Every structure is written in C-alpha cells, then in structure tokens.
Amino acid sequence: MSRCTSKFVRKNVNMIFKCLILNLLWKYTFSEYTFDIKYSDVPVDHFTIQNKTFKLRYLINGDYHVKGGPVFLYTGNEGNIFMFAQNTGFMFDIAPVFNALVVFIEHRYYGESLPFGNQSNTPENLRFLTSSQALADYVHVIEELRKTYFATILTNDTLPVVSFGGSYGGMLAAWLRMKYPTSVIGAIASSAPIWYFRNMIPCEKFYEIVTGVFEKFGTAQCTNIIKASWEILRNVTKTSSGMKHLYETWRICETFGNATDVEKLVDWLSDIYVNMAMTNYHYPTNFIVPLPAYPVKTFCDKLVSLNSTDPLSTLANLGKALTVYTNYTGSTLCNSINSTSKYLGEYTWDYQACTELVMPICSTNKDMFETQPWDEKKYSEECSKKYGVSNSRPDWIVSEYGGKNLKYFSNIVFSNGMMDPWSCGGVTTNISSNIWAVNITDGVHHSDLRSADPADTNYVIEARKFHVKSIKKWLNMF
Incomplete structure (x- = not known):
C-alpha cells in the first residue's frame, strides 16, 4: 500500500x-x-x-x-x-x-x-x-x-x-x-x-537470497546476530520465566507459554525477515505493513547499534529492532504472532500452500535462518492437523x-x-x-x-x- x-x-x-x-x-x-x-x-x-x-x-x-x-x-x-x-x-x-x-x-x-x-x-x-x-x-x-x-x-x-x-x-x-x-x-x-x-529448484535458494539482501543493505554483523539469535531464543524459551520475559519484552498479544507458541513465534519471525527483504523498496511504502525506505538497512542499523551483553539483552534488542516492521507508525499496542499483515489472508493462503501450491523452502548453515531441511512428510502432517487435508498430488x-x-x-x-x-x-x-x-x-x-x-x-x-x-x-x- x-x-x-x-x-x-x-x-x-x-x-x-x-x-x-x-x-x-x-x-x-x-x-x-x-x-x-x-x-x-x-x-x-x-x-x-x-x-x-x-x-x-x-x-x-x-x-x-x-x-x-x-x-x-x-x-x-x-x-x-x-x-x-x-x-x-x-x-x-x-x-x-x-x-x-x-x-x-x-x-x-x-x-x-x-x-x-x-x-x-x-x-x-x-x-x-x-x-x-x-x-x-x-x-x-x-x-x-x-x-x-x-x-x-x-x-x-x-x-x-x-x-x-x-x-x-x-x-x-x-x-x-x-x-x-x-x-x-x-x-x-x-x-x-x-x-x-518440487524438483524444480533447490529449496535453499530462497533463504540464501533473503540473507544476501540483509548482507548487502545491512552488514555481515547483522546476519550473524540473526543467525545466533535462533539458538538463544530456543534456550531462553525452555523455561517459563524465559517465556514470560520474551512475552513481555516483545509485547506479544496472544498467550505465550508452550512449545507450540515458540514454533509459531519462530515462523512469525522468519516471515518478517522475508517480508522486509521482499519490500526493501527505495522509498517508504504501506505494502503489507507501513515501512520506511530500505527497511532492511533501517532494521540492521538499529540492531547493530544496540549493545548486547547477555542472551536476554540480545533478544530485547532484537525486539527493539523489529519495531521497524511491527510498529513503524508507533500505533501498534501489541504484536500478534498469528499474522504478519492484517491485509493478507494468511490462514487461507496456508490452505492453498497445503493443498495445491506446495513450495519447498529449506535453510542451511549458509543462510541466516534456523537450519531446517525440507521435510515433505512433516509438512503434510502439519497441513492435515491444521486443515484436515494434505496435498496428495504434489506434482x-x-x-x-x-x-x-x-x-x-x-x-x-x-x-x-x-x-x-x-x-x-x-x-x-x-x-x-x-x-x-x-x-x-x-x-x-x-x-x-x-x-x-x-x-x-x-x-x-x-x-x-x-x-x-x-x-x-x-x-x-x-
């Protein structure tokens, strides 16, 4: 927009x-x-x-x-x-x-x-x-x-x-x-x-391009912090006190207290990085969410400028930098990890991605995302659990x-x-x-x-x- x-x-x-x-x-x-x-x-x-x-x-x-x-x-x-x-x-x-x-x-x-x-x-x-x-x-x-x-x-x-x-x-x-x-x-x-x-492109290319955008418009230090943050996030959320700290620091709207919530948060965070790379326009826009010109650069500049001394401060600083995407206008009261944009039909799109438009994405140690292989069986099981359907004809x-x-x-x-x-x-x-x-x-x-x-x-x-x-x-x- x-x-x-x-x-x-x-x-x-x-x-x-x-x-x-x-x-x-x-x-x-x-x-x-x-x-x-x-x-x-x-x-x-x-x-x-x-x-x-x-x-x-x-x-x-x-x-x-x-x-x-x-x-x-x-x-x-x-x-x-x-x-x-x-x-x-x-x-x-x-x-x-x-x-x-x-x-x-x-x-x-x-x-x-x-x-x-x-x-x-x-x-x-x-x-x-x-x-x-x-x-x-x-x-x-x-x-x-x-x-x-x-x-x-x-x-x-x-x-x-x-x-x-x-x-x-x-x-x-x-x-x-x-x-x-x-x-x-x-x-x-x-x-x-x-x-x-499936079988048309290597599944790791997508996240490699996203990482390349963050390295080009941010710095290698920015992508290194993001890469390290996944393990920190996982470790902190192993305890109820850590979950509470993240819930309060990142101002999460929904209840946040179990492993399912953590997975939802990880997916939400990954989608935000992707959306910033996709909409890294050279002027301010309102497409998906309100963003400044070159939002990737703005995010990385803010993240790198903050001093992190321990795992909790690292996550707190990451949350502050994320406001470039989550609260650029200053009007957001809390962050819903169920959605990255109120104008997109994400639940409905996920159904299409489950039943017809299955697009394999995986991450490796070459990118800034949490390393995860593409697991078609697991993906199908998650689709079945969410919608009661799965893609029986992936090709x-x-x-x-x-x-x-x-x-x-x-x-x-x-x-x-x-x-x-x-x-x-x-x-x-x-x-x-x-x-x-x-x-x-x-x-x-x-x-x-x-x-x-x-x-x-x-x-x-x-x-x-x-x-x-x-x-x-x-x-x-x-």
Whole structure:
C-alpha cells in the first residue's frame, strides 16, 4: 500500500515514467483515481453442474477508457483487493496511453469475496479454493465486461484484455493467458514464481537470497546476530520465566507459554525477515505493513547499534529492532504472532500452500535462518492437523500449467527483481520470441508494477518501457 501514486502527464507520452507524489487515501479513492465497486455472481464451482453462486468483488476505473480500448485486468492475490490496487500504480500510469479500462478482480476466499460468508474457512467449504477456480472466476468477469464495454448489435468480438499480476497474482496472470488465450491477449507477470515447486529448484535458494539482501543493505554483523539469535531464543524459551520475559519484552498479544507458541513465534519471525527483504523498496511504502525506505538497512542499523551483553539483552534488542516492521507508525499496542499483515489472508493462503501450491523452502548453515531441511512428510502432517487435508498430488500443479514447457505458449512477459527471494522460482531467461524474461538487477518484489517514482532506477524504468512496448505489440496483433 504505497503512500504515493503518480499523476500522469497527458500531454507528453514520453513522460509516463515521471510522476507527482500525492497522498493516497485508504478505502476507495487513490489520489485522482476513483473506483466503482462491482460484484459479479460467479459459480461456487465452475466445473460441475450446480446453481450456487456468490458475489465476487471487483474494482473498475474508467477515467482513461475510450470505447474500443483494452482492459487492463489485475488478477487478485491472497488478500483484500484494495491493497493490490493501491500498489499497482503502473497500470494507471500507462492507461491513458492505451485508452484502457483498469480492473482489479478480487481472488475468491479473500477480502469480501467469500463463497460461504463467514463460514468460508471451514475445511469443508475451503475445497473450492483452487487456482483453477480463480482463473474461471476471472474469465467469468471478463465475459461480463465484454458484454458491457465491447459488444454491440453489430459485433460480438472478443474484448482485448491484458492481464497483470504480481507474486501469486503474477502466476495467475500468466496462467490465465496460458489456459484461456481467447480471453486474454497477453500477460505481464511480475515476481511470479511459477517454477517454485518440487524438483524444480533447490529449496535453499530462497533463504540464501533473503540473507544476501540483509548482507548487502545491512552488514555481515547483522546476519550473524540473526543467525545466533535462533539458538538463544530456543534456550531462553525452555523455561517459563524465559517465556514470560520474551512475552513481555516483545509485547506479544496472544498467550505465550508452550512449545507450540515458540514454533509459531519462530515462523512469525522468519516471515518478517522475508517480508522486509521482499519490500526493501527505495522509498517508504504501506505494502503489507507501513515501512520506511530500505527497511532492511533501517532494521540492521538499529540492531547493530544496540549493545548486547547477555542472551536476554540480545533478544530485547532484537525486539527493539523489529519495531521497524511491527510498529513503524508507533500505533501498534501489541504484536500478534498469528499474522504478519492484517491485509493478507494468511490462514487461507496456508490452505492453498497445503493443498495445491506446495513450495519447498529449506535453510542451511549458509543462510541466516534456523537450519531446517525440507521435510515433505512433516509438512503434510502439519497441513492435515491444521486443515484436515494434505496435498496428495504434489506434482499436479506442474502438470496443470506446463511446468517449464512454456514454449507452447505466447505473449507473456515474466519480470523479476533479482533482489527478490521469489526470483529463484521465476522465469529469468527468454523462452521464445513470444515468452520474455525481464530481470531488474536492483529490483525487489514486483517493483515494476508500482507507480513511477522520482527515485526509480534505470533498471525498473527500462522494465516498464519493455512492458509498454510488449502491450503495443499484442494490441497491434489483435
């Protein structure tokens, strides 16, 4: 959720990558952009004969749309769609160039798009949460848009739609083009780890990249303190007095007093380090949580500056440094170790990670994390305990979307920030004359989809120019 967005200068197309920084308003208005909120009645299950539907939310901005112009469609991620709309200013920056309608579709089971209302997260009702169902939702909405904005008495032609997405949304944007090429003419898939599955990449690469970001923007001393802190944390929490000390020092919201709580804390802490590396943008942002520019550097500077004399002071100082992430605004009363962001549907995403999107991550002595091998059996058992389900077909996602056999598809740009840990599972080399890879040397998590900023480097600017060139090519072909 960026604190700024760009104002497009209409008079000069060459200025689309420059911007005025304006305050963003949460809710429905983003600087000069105002969304119409729409709902589509989509089937709960697209692949059986049944009549049950639910309200799928989507957002429309028609400020720059001219009849016959394309639709720029964002395929929603694992959270409230407004968060992604706030952080994908690139679509608005280039919409006037193409007279485009801008649409953001919320992913089923996230935000307000709940197939079974407040009962959507029960194991029985979660069975309709799959990427293939989500893609069918998007096609359903595209057909509604076609009837509303393109079809006339004289023509029933296909609406020119370009899909955009970042992270899981980027995976969906690419898969939408692959599975439904008559609905989408091309896709900009940013930070999309479509190859991050079993037997496709070494499981240790993810944490190695995170560690590299902390070493580059912090210091080796910072990563050494983090690496040593895991054993300290484990030792301190072996006693009830140690647990109480950590509970009070880190201001933990939930009750904290057993081994399960410690494991939850370790996972929470690991996720925070990952999130800081992913969102290590060169300006302040509100994406995932409010953060300063270069949050990794800010965190490491604070951690290294504090003097630790014993295990308890080490953990206390780590807690102080963590406020860069947990309490940058100064408004956090306590820290919930059940979540690292109130805008992401973490419980629901974990279900997807258990049943379909199993992405193996392990840590070794080469990174700053607690050393843990990937244990598929243990992972499956934990999923079964939490949701009553597990992934019985761990390789199905590869079969479903083609794995690395992308040469049969067309009109997709895969872009990756090379400082983003998810880049290790992304497409980083050209596949064909129609499947391109754009590598942003100093980029982090979908940097290129954010609004233009005066501090943007040439790498991200050039990536955006390549996207514009590609979209023009697709539309000319259309």
